[in-house]
Amino acid sequence: MDFIDLPQMVSASGSVTLPGSKSISNRVLLLAALAQGETELRALLDSDDTARMREALVALGVEMSAAGEGGLRVKGCGGRFPTRQAALFLGNAGTAFRSLTAVLAFADGEYVLKGVPRMHERPIGDLIDALKACGANIGYLEKEGFPPLSICPAVIRPGSVVKIRGDVSSQFLSGLLMALPLAGARVTVEVDGELISKPYVDMTLNLMARFGVTVEREGWRAFSIPTGARYRSPGVFQVEGDASSASYFLALGAIGASAGKPVRVEGVGKDAIQGDVRFADALVAMGATVEVGDNWISAARPADGKPLRGIHLDCNPIPDAAMTLAVAALFAQGETTLANIASWRVKETDRIAAMAAELRKLNVRVEEGVDFLKIIPPDAAYPLQPAVIDTYDDHRMAMCFSLASFGVPLRIRDPGCVSKTFPDYFDRFNAVVQPAPVIAIDGPTASGKGAVSSRVAQALGFHYLDSGALYRLAALAAREAGVDWADEAGVATIAAGLDVAFHAGDVRLNGREAGRAIRDEEISSGASKVAALPAVREALLFRLRAFHRAPGLVGDGRDLGAVVFPGARLKVYLTASPAVRAERRTRQLLERNEPANLCAVQADLEARDARDRARSAAPLKQETDALLLDTDHLGIDEAVAQILDWFAARN
Numbered sequence: 001m002d003f004i005d006l007p008q009m010v011s012a013s014g015s016v017t018l019p020g021s022k023s024i025s026n027r028v029l030l031l032a033a034l035a036q037g038e039t040e041l042r043a044l045l046d047s048d049d050t051a052r053m054r055e056a057l058v059a060l061g062v063e064m065s066a067a068g069e070g071g072l073r074v075k076g077c078g079g080r081f082p083t084r085q086a087a088l089f090l091g092n093a094g095t096a097f098r099s100l101t102a103v104l105a106f107a108d109g110e111y112v113l114k115g116v117p118r119m120h121e122r123p124i125g126d127l128i129d130a131l132k133a134c135g136a137n138i139g140y141l142e143k144e145g146f147p148p149l150s151i152c153p154a155v156i157r158p159g160s161v162v163k164i165r166g167d168v169s170s171q172f173l174s175g176l177l178m179a180l181p182l183a184g185a186r187v188t189v190e191v192d193g194e195l196i197s198k199p200y201v202d203m204t205l206n207l208m209a210r211f212g213v214t215v216e217r218e219g220w221r222a223f224s225i226p227t228g229a230r231y232r233s234p235g236v237f238q239v240e241g242d243a244s245s246a247s248y249f250l251a252l253g254a255i256g257a258s259a260g261k262p263v264r265v266e267g268v269g270k271d272a273i274q275g276d277v278r279f280a281d282a283l284v285a286m287g288a289t290v291e292v293g294d295n296w297i298s299a300a301r302p303a304d305g306k307p308l309r310g311i312h313l314d315c316n317p318i319p320d321a322a323m324t325l326a327v328a329a330l331f332a333q334g335e336t337t338l339a340n341i342a343s344w345r346v347k348e349t350d351r352i353a354a355m356a357a358e359l360r361k362l363n364v365r366v367e368e369g370v371d372f373l374k375i376i377p378p379d380a381a382y383p384l385q386p387a388v389i390d391t392y393d394d395h396r397m398a399m400c401f402s403l404a405s406f407g408v409p410l411r412i413r414d415p416g417c418v419s420k421t422f423p424d425y426f427d428r429f430n431a432v433v434q435p436a437p438v439i440a441i442d443g444p445t446a447s448g449k450g451a452v453s454s455r456v457a458q459a460l461g462f463h464y465l466d467s468g469a470l471y472r473l474a475a476l477a478a479r480e481a482g483v484d485w486a487d488e489a490g491v492a493t494i495a496a497g498l499d500v501a502f503h504a505g506d507v508r509l510n511g512r513e514a515g516r517a518i519r520d521e522e523i524s525s526g527a528s529k530v531a532a533l534p535a536v537r538e539a540l541l542f543r544l545r546a547f548h549r550a551p552g553l554v555g556d557g558r559d560l561g562a563v564v565f566p567g568a569r570l571k572v573y574l575t576a577s578p579a580v581r582a583e584r585r586t587r588q589l590l591e592r593n594e595p596a597n598l599c600a601v602q603a604d605l606e607a608r609d610a611r612d613r614a615r616s617a618a619p620l621k622q623e624t625d626a627l628l629l630d631t632d633h634l635g636i637d638e639a640v641a642q643i644l645d646w647f648a649a650r651n
């Protein structure tokens, strides 16, 4: 699927068992592979990034086997990979690329490391310089300072003191630290410049200790690996739930859950070793209700009933989870500034630029700097607008923007990119959010759908969508542009670019009133012709779905229940016999002082019905889950009352 459409959500609640932490999974896979003895890794993340690491380790000769309930048994190679020559492909997995580069530098073999094009744009020179200072023999295969790399056996210089920059990516230091026990000699690493993302280095040290290597350290400035340090399997290792993945659900709770029914994540809690659990503190600073248990965290809206508050935050310790705050900020009062986020620029994409560009599509005011992002939440002058969001092959862009659906319907392109760390994210997301309700009323022409639907909408205080009007507008716009109604690509282009506005019964095309023109008999017939063209239907789909807003929507058309709003809370098939419909339409025309002949009207209406029913794209039919309402003997009031009754019974 190349997009997912999200309607406006109205609330969230429920519980989510988190997938395993990516950062921990890829580190322990490597440590278990290097250790002496066999390790059973439990609750390991199964995603693109961990798959790349596993494939690489298998290519290096490490044996792995399934160990019940999603576990993995890894046979450690005691510090020497069995395979001494290999070409490894690591996709866009930064954690795998950096740590394997460091480890293979001391592995006594010949290796080539490659990734996707974006991986080849992510700098690695600082790590390579540090490794070379220890005696590593590494070459750049394309551009100096960037992957792909070739690695030959190192000539270790015992007692080396190497410097590594700490202000580009903490993964450099983490990779180096994990590799040094393989050097077989005492090496000291000194950090140059301020170390960013310290919690990730803490995690590395913690995991190395669990695998038997204690690093001597002087604060965040210097780290030494004692001579003779060796990794030993801890036997069984339980991976924590992913704290970065938790951030989306905790933010959902803070935006849309009541305190009595929060959103709860299972798998991380009080004793988590991942820095991103501190995302919860940021939510507290925004006023959210947060509780932390041994192995869970829950979040809900502020307990005082007030809105969330914007914050100014140094995001250095939580670079990944901080992205979630950029979208949560739309639901806060007052602006939010995310500072110290320069590392975003060298991640899966330039995340500062990407975040700013996509927020602007939603009509959000954003200021971006080299290392900060300021978000000004929407207000009456700058309301959120539905938009199609690009994700830049960045899982976190897709997951972050799903939260914006609490403000406005949106389309997210390439949602499958979440498989990098959270393959079933959107299923879990849909399980905890409740969309605004929809009543979809489909039926043939002149069945009274329009009158009934708008009255139902009015009674409930919901929005009303006359979906046929969009097909009519497409036909009218095509006619005005001189495009033939049979020209599928031509009409689809026009449909995609329609400049239309609906205001309290007023319909405008290109700024001009068009309400009457689209009801013209010829345009009606054109509408039914262009509506049969699949490319035109596709071009209008998101436009129709963009009407799915809080507090709810009543829409009428032909395929609203089947295609546009398949999850509608109530689907109605509203019809009447051709004779009754022809009579109603004739009366309508005469009331508007337009010429009308009953027989001609009935023939025309039956021809249009036939075309709507026979077309291959979204034909008119009663869905199995739609309730039939035959209005041959029902007045408008009775039809409205019936639909309101049905809807009440569904709530």
Ligand code: DC
Residues within 6 Å of the ligand: 445, 446, 467, 468, 469, 471, 472, 524, 527, 528, 529, 531, 532, 556, 557, 558, 559, 560, 608, 612
């Ligand atoms: O409901 P209406 O008569 O205004 O619709 C005009 C045309 O648009 C009609 O021929 C069928 C088509 N249509 C459609 O194909 N799908 C919809 N959801 C709504 C209308």
